[in-house]
Amino acid sequence: MDVIGEAAAQLSRRIEGGGTPEADWLGWPGLAAARRLSLNEWLPQGVRLVVVAPHPDDEVLACGGLLASHTARGGACLVVAVTDGEASHAGSSTLTPADLARTRRVESSEGLQTLGLRRGDIARFGLPDGRVERNLSKLVSGLHLVLQPTDVVVSTWRLDGHPDHEATGRAVATVCARTGCRFMEAPVWMWHWAEPGDPRLPWHRLMGFDLDETALAAKRQALAAHASQLAPRDGIEAWPVLGPTILDRVARRTEFFFA
Numbered sequence: 001m002d003v004i005g006e007a008a009a010q011l012s013r014r015i016e017g018g019g020t021p022e023a024d025w026l027g028w029p030g031l032a033a034a035r036r037l038s039l040n041e042w043l044p045q046g047v048r049l050v051v052v053a054p055h056p057d058d059e060v061l062a063c064g065g066l067l068a069s070h071t072a073r074g075g076a077c078l079v080v081a082v083t084d085g086e087a088s089h090a091g092s093s094t095l096t097p098a099d100l101a102r103t104r105r106v107e108s109s110e111g112l113q114t115l116g117l118r119r120g121d122i123a124r125f126g127l128p129d130g131r132v133e134r135n136l137s138k139l140v141s142g143l144h145l146v147l148q149p150t151d152v153v154v155s156t157w158r159l160d161g162h163p164d165h166e167a168t169g170r171a172v173a174t175v176c177a178r179t180g181c182r183f184m185e186a187p188v189w190m191w192h193w194a195e196p197g198d199p200r201l202p203w204h205r206l207m208g209f210d211l212d213e214t215a216l217a218a219k220r221q222a223l224a225a226h227a228s229q230l231a232p233r234d235g236i237e238a239w240p241v242l243g244p245t246i247l248d249r250v251a252r253r254t255e256f257f258f259a
């Protein structure tokens with residue numbers, strides 16, 4: 001628990017409303033003060049970057065710029081898609097979960113090609129969206145099959161607020177502790193529910209990776225491939241899954257990790 005912070009575990013972490021505006025984060029000196037590491041410090045030349053994404057698009061939101069920067073210098077990458085994200089339009093009369101899973105697999109593949117990954121650089125586990133916690137042992141055993149001790153692994157923060165994100169983060173932490181992989185936890189939904197400077201969050205562990213123009217452009221283009229998440233959801237909600245505050249965050253010039 002020390003890595004993620006006992007105090008943060010007491011927070012409600014509810015994901016609701018429009019989320020904390022990006023201007024609030026950018027105006028908070030704590031972000032500018034967070035230590036920056038270079039690409040070589042995050043990922044020594046020659047290591048493989050493995051990103052374990054609970055849902056298609058989380059790999060882009062968490063570290064699309066880091067993926068693009070690593071592939072640009074010939075670095076090996078693997079994205080583990082834990083679920084196909086088939087629950088994002090629950091209740092839709094026009095899109096079945098099977099339609100959505102198919103669509104989102106295509107969207108994630110297109111997005112990853114934009115980031116420089118090859119077709120074979122993705123492992124799809126196909127666990128049920130919204131029920132990762134109940135399938136934790138399957139996730140842990142699947143990760144044991146793909147992770148190598150020298151990998152650097154990124155996944156969602158263990159206290160990110162979304163149940164699938166938290167369960168995935170815990171599974172990855174467990175397997176990394178056993179295999180010796182370095183684990184970087186990316187906050188994704190935390191930026192939505194948290195307040196800048198909240199003393200209960202482990203800001204002292206937050207470190208950044210600054211994106212160059214090419215990486216930032218690739219990240220934004222990769223997110224654009226996730227069209228199902230960017231359009232209003234017919235008959236469900238008038239707003240998309242990825243709303244304006246999230247799109248503002250994707251334009252951020254730094255990606256942050258609890259390390």
Ligand SMILES: [Zn+2]
Nearest residue numbers: 054055058165
């Ligand atoms: Zn997600």
